[in-house]
Amino acid sequence: MKSPLTYQDTLFVNFRHFTFPEGSGHGFRWVDIKRFRLAVEPPADRDLLAALIARPEFRDLYDGSGIWQDLRHGRWWVDRIGPEAYLPVDAEGAHGVVRSWADGLGPVPAALDERLEETVYGPARRASGRYVLGELPEDARHDYAQVHIEFHELVLVDRALGVLSLVVAADD
Numbered sequence: 388m389k390s391p392l393t394y395q396d397t398l399f400v401n402f403r404h405f406t407f408p409e410g411s412g413h414g415f416r417w418v419d420i421k422r423f424r425l426a427v428e429p430p431a432d433r434d435l436l437a438a439l440i441a442r443p444e445f446r447d448l449y450d451g452s453g454i455w456q457d458l459r460h461g462r463w464w465v466d467r468i469g470p471e472a473y474l475p476v477d478a479e480g481a482h483g484v485v486r487s488w489a490d491g492l493g494p495v496p497a498a499l500d501e502r503l504e505e506t507v508y509g510p511a512r513r514a515s516g517r518y519v520l521g522e523l524p525e526d527a528r529h530d531y532a533q534v535h536i537e538f539h540e541l542v543l544v545d546r547a548l549g550v551l552s553l554v555v556a557a558d559d
Contacts, residue, residue, distance in 0.1 A: 391426035392438045392551060398422070398506050402499065411493025418485070419447075420506055421553040425546065432516045432544055435551055436470035439542065445553070461555060462538050467527035473518035473542055481511040484519055484539050485556050491537075507541075507554055514552075516544035 398420040421444050429435060439445055446457045446465060458465055476484070485507050489495050495503070511517055520540035541554040 389426075390438050390442065391429050391435060392423040392442060393426075394442065394444050395422040395424050395550070400499075400502050400506055402495075405496045405499040405502075407496055408494060411495070416489070416492075416556070416558045418503070418507060419555045419557075421447075423551045423553075425544075425549045425551060429546065429549075432518070433470045435544060436473050436518065436542060439551065439553060440465065440468055440470070447555075461540065461557070463523055463527050467523060468520075472521055472523060474521045476517045476519045476541075478512045478514070478517065481514075481517045481519065481541050481543070482508050484541060485511075485554070488537055488539050488556050507556075510543050510545065510552055511541065513545055513547070514543040515546045516542075518542040518544075 400418040400420075402416040423439070423442070423444075425435070430438075440460075445460055448457065448459050448461065460468060485503065489499075489503060518541065520542075537556075537558055539556040541552075541556075543552040543554060545552070
């Protein structure tokens with residue numbers, strides 16, 4: 388069966404590329420946004436989540452090693468993540484996931500806030516479906532999951548634009 392998702396591109400927002408005010412800092416944080424085109428007649432959101440998990444681009448450790456045919460996704464074993472692990476969230480909740488993390492080390496520069504608006508906050512508001520990766524059991528963590536201090540994940544489905552975005556906000 389053909390996937391209802393076709394990989395389009397990746398956007399990367401590296402906090403180190405912005406000048407932070409005194410008392411705040413980049414904290415080696417970044418946001419990775421993988422975007423996929425939806426099929427002409429895409430299935431229900433839960434089926435899109437299953438298709439996303441099956442994509443090779445999902446198997447990214449987010450540790451700089453790139454995408455591999457690996458058994459891991461971020462901190463997790465891939466086989467421990469199913470569509471049911473993603474919980475519906477409204478636009479405000481999706482914004483809050485990234486905003487509270489981004490502001491965790493103090494205020495972010497205006498230029499970074501604008502970039503996050505363009506790549507995360509705006510798309511989250513426009514999305515027809517928004518999902519946050521919920522809590523997974525401790526045994527779902529792989530052998531070197533601790534490489535990330537924080538790891539936050541959203542999936543944004545924008546049926547009007549025909550795009551699904553996998554948003555990972557983390558540090559290294």
